[in-house]
Amino acid sequence: MKPKMTLKRIARELDVSISTVSKALKDDKNISQETRERIQAFAQYYNYKPNSIALSLKNKRSNSIGLIIPEIVHHFFAKVISGIERVANERGYNVIIGVSNESFSKEIINMELLIDTNIDGFIMSLSKETLRLRDYHHIKETINQGVPVVLFDRAADEIHCDKVIIDDRQASREAVLRLLETGCRNIMLITTEDYITIGRLRTEGYMDALKEKGIPVREELIHRTDEPGDDIHEEEGLQAVVHRTLDEHPEIDAIFAVNEIYAVTALNAVRLRGLDVPGAFSVMSFSDGVLARHARPALSTVSQHAVQMGKEAAHLLINRLEAEEGQEPELVTRVIQSTIVERDTTRKKVASL
């Protein structure tokens, strides 16, 4: 293990002072051409790299950004990370991850851990528990301490910071309109409890679409699953719910689900009943995973452009970090456009209502 090259070592070897080396490597014109070249060649040869820790200590910035996500084994978040990681690297930043596991306290602990690591700013998506509790003091404090935060996907109005979200309500509305346009009339909604902002917004979008077309909203056709989140548990439970609902309301001719897992589960239940999808029954879903693509029939979805979301978030944060003192950009909320991907669980658009 050869010891790391440092300014000190170079200085000693070349019999100059440390500061001369430092300047020479910065091509400071105060140093004679000759000395500069000698030092640069030497540094080059020995592959000198400045010690980033020392730089951090000096500059009080680490060029690392903290990323807090609720869950990593999750296509949506994985894709967001990939977007973040890409632009962060391009712009010279490292990404340090913390997983809150949907827990309020773990979210806080992780933030503290990362703050102690001297990250320059945060990109995060709030945990479910945080959203339920509506306790955002840790985030507000962080921002007050001068550490910028960018929220993505799961944000909260109460927190004043840059945000990257999709217009869930609008996207949901469009998806439901699409179902209506292809002739569906009785659309069951599978969503989350309302404390999950995005679930609520998607529910509202569903209602918007119905109202827009003069179709009454029937609470019986709305199922709000509680815990399972987008996790796998309780899949059984959801299947049962679908069966029961379809038993009670045989007029239902479509299901709109706020996430992939719900949708695939529902789709399987529907097909088990021998219903023809998409001939007699349609299914549409929000999604960002592989599940939709590989389900049979392949699931039509509202795609969330997760990677773009990550990129956008990273840019916002880094722009702010690199802004001149007092020149910080205004707080913005970027809305990422979502698009409907028609696959095989919906009919092609035929006539307008």
Added chain:
Amino acid sequence: MKPKMTLKRIARELDVSISTVSKALKDDKNISQETRERIQAFAQYYNYKPNSIALSLKNKRSNSIGLIIPEIVHHFFAKVISGIERVANERGYNVIIGVSNESFSKEIINMELLIDTNIDGFIMSLSKETLRLRDYHHIKETINQGVPVVLFDRAADEIHCDKVIIDDRQASREAVLRLLETGCRNIMLITTEDYITIGRLRTEGYMDALKEKGIPVREELIHRTDEPGDDIHEEEGLQAVVHRTLDEHPEIDAIFAVNEIYAVTALNAVRLRGLDVPGAFSVMSFSDGVLARHARPALSTVSQHAVQMGKEAAHLLINRLEAEEGQEPELVTRVIQSTIVERDTTRKKVASL
């Protein structure tokens, strides 16, 4: 933004020296009980936290570990990360990620980037290109420089370091044996090119099982897909291959695939032909994703225990990092047990051959 508490500030406020503060906070008995308490109370009150950058500079270790993975939007890797992240956090380390994107050069760039960040060690899984090129100089050099590396999943014999792998050959053998035991005789194999170590090992396991049961290996039943890796492209291509192969060899009564995507694609092709799964045709696959669980019929798989793999890798690395000088543990290769998860694409075990 209140300025950070530092030893210096505490010292100034309390009118003692910096080192007294430092010692007091460490509860050094050399400092009088009284002074200690006074200082501790003050520090506590102002929420003093040592600056980790300064500590890193002093100790020459950052308590961060670098994680290099080929791809993040991938269930297997996401799960591994989650395992790593969990034990790293427990043991007081941060995880910094770099994604090689299956590229040799990006793998190197990422490693350099992370080394410059002064990470204490690496956990990594080799990119496909690296495996194909068999060029491991960057890793060997890193190890030589005294930065420990733990390889998981995609390792190489040539590299001397701790490894966490699954016994792919053995696991594959068992999976194929299982198919044979449930009465399958003509098993098509969908695998990767041989330069992907794990693909090759799984192919060998397939052969082992056949030989063990006295069944000749027929190259016509083995399909080695080239690029698509476990990515989604070329799915069409694979479907076609399956159809062609089944046309030419109607005696085929099972497919064993080395990953989920291949398997689901094949499964869909098989079902499109009207074959009864698992009645007349079985499908089995390696997997670590959600796809298998949600496919219909749900796919029987060899589960890879990715989370455990991550945990194991993190422990190995941290143990080495924290070993006393000269007391480093022996290099080990941990083999993670894989298990067969019987779902609905295979028949229950009935009789032994």
Added chain:
DNA sequence: CTGAAAGCGCTAACAC
């Protein structure tokens, strides 16, 4: 043109 010195926050050996 070059170098000495201070400082970023912390620790540790060594004085007093």
Added chain:
DNA sequence: GTGTTAGCGCTTTCAG
């Protein structure tokens, strides 16, 4: 008991 000092690697101001 407490303080001084040096040092981790680097930048930057100020002298020479």
